[in-house]
Amino acid sequence: MxxxxxxxxxxxxxxxxxxxxxxxxxxxxxxxxxxxxxxxxxxxxxxxxxxxxxxxxxxxxxxxxxxxxxxxxxxxxxxxxxxxxxxxxxxxxxxxxxxxxxxxxxxxxxxxxxxxxxxxxxxxxxxxxxxxxxxxxxxxxxxxxxxxxxxxxxxxxxxxxxxxxxxxxxxxxxxxxxxxxxxxxxxxxxxxxxxxxxxxxxxxxxxxxxxxxxxxRHLTRNNLLVETKQAITALNELKGVHAIEEQEQGLAFQVDTEEMDAVMKHISQFGIVKLESAPPTLEDLFMRHYEGGEQKETGAGGAS
Missing domain, CATH: 3.40.50.300 (P-loop containing nucleotide triphosphate hydrolases)
Incomplete structure (x- = not known):
């Protein structure tokens, strides 16, 4: 009700x-x-x-x-x-x-x-x-x-x-x-x-x-951290992969949830040693909606 x-x-x-x-x-x-x-x-x-x-x-x-x-x-x-x-x-x-x-x-x-x-x-x-x-x-x-x-x-x-x-x-x-x-x-x-x-x-x-x-959450991205036996190639060419970053523990990147299956198939051929996946948070969703968009001044009306 x-x-x-x-x-x-x-x-x-x-x-x-x-x-x-x-x-x-x-x-x-x-x-x-x-x-x-x-x-x-x-x-x-x-x-x-x-x-x-x-x-x-x-x-x-x-x-x-x-x-x-x-x-x-x-x-x-x-x-x-x-x-x-x-x-x-x-x-x-x-x-x-x-x-x-x-x-x-x-x-x-x-x-x-x-x-x-x-x-x-x-x-x-x-x-x-x-x-x-x-x-x-x-x-x-x-x-x-x-x-x-x-x-x-x-x-x-x-x-x-x-x-x-x-x-x-x-x-x-x-x-x-x-x-x-x-x-x-x-x-x-x-x-x-x-x-x-x-x-x-x-x-x-x-x-x-x-x-x-x-x-x-289907609109958000999963955060992945992967360590593989061989260096992963062509990751940036895959659909739905974002923010690739080399880290000491491995390769960190984000994947759109709907593309996860294809991305996992691709990286598995390089011999996965370690894989950490963090579920998308509301913050991820929130930032995606706001990134790149300047906020208008609210003026004296106070729309807070």
């Missing part, structure tokens, strides 16, 4: 087009990765979903309701964490968490305490004394303490150290196991790869690729 649906979403700031026909669908119990560099349009899309910005064209629905017309009703069932959290300076972290949880009608004290301990937050300190990382922790604890049906997370681990990132990832997987949905906007590709069922790549306001990781 679809929890979030975006069809042909367009947002213009004057002459600048921040979003150009964006389509996204997040299903129940799914973690959906929304990736792209800063300035690509991730945060603008999320602001539209939250009812903060009104779309110029297209439609966006959460729980089947229009995000602009029914923003108040929708907000009762979603939890949002931005990439840069601003808190009330004179309240303590604990007071802010309680306020956010109360606003959503939740009252799960045990979950709150468990998360405060996991994220190693001192809830008695005033928010003005918190570092960026601690402000993120307050927002994450508040979000995951509430019983939301959809979590909208916009660069949520910004400022967190690697140990806390792992705690965050555990929270996302707990939410998924409970049948909740997550829209995770990120430029940390390893995070997306670990957590997401499906991803959409946004570039300059347009979705350029979307699907499951398995579906997208």
């Amino acid at each position: 679809s929890v979030l649906q975006v069809n042909n979403l367009t947002k213009k700031f004057g002459k600048f087009t921040a979003l150009d026909g964006v389509n996204i669908e997040v299903n129940e119990g799914e973690v959906y990765g929304f990736i792209g560099p800063n300035g690509a349009g991730k945060s603008t899309t999320i602001r539209v979903l939250l009812g903060i910005l009104k779309a110029t064209e297209g439609e966006a629905k959460v729980f089947g309701k229009d995000v602009w017309a029914n923003a108040v009703e929708i907000h009762k069932h979603i939890a949002y964490v931005p990439g840069d959290v601003n808190l009330w300076p004179n309240l303590t972290g604990g007071e802010v968490i309680d306020l956010f949880v109360k606003l959503r009608g939740g009252n799960n004290k045990n979950r709150r305490e468990e998360l405060i301990e996991k994220f190693k937050l001192d809830p008695t300190k005033k928010c003005r004394t918190y570092s960026k990382g601690n402000r993120q922790k307050v927002a994450l604890i508040a979000a995951f303490s509430s019983d939301a049906d959809l979590y909208i997370l916009d660069e949520p681990t910004s400022g967190l150290d690697p140990l806390m990132e792992q705690v965050f990832q555990d929270c996302v997987m707990d939410a998924k196991r409970a049948g909740k949905s997550v829209l995770l906007s990120s430029h940390i590709l390893s995070e997306v790869e670990k957590l997401c069922d499906r991803v959409a790549i946004i570039r300059e306001g347009s979705i350029i690729e979307s699907g499951s990781l398995k579906e997208l």
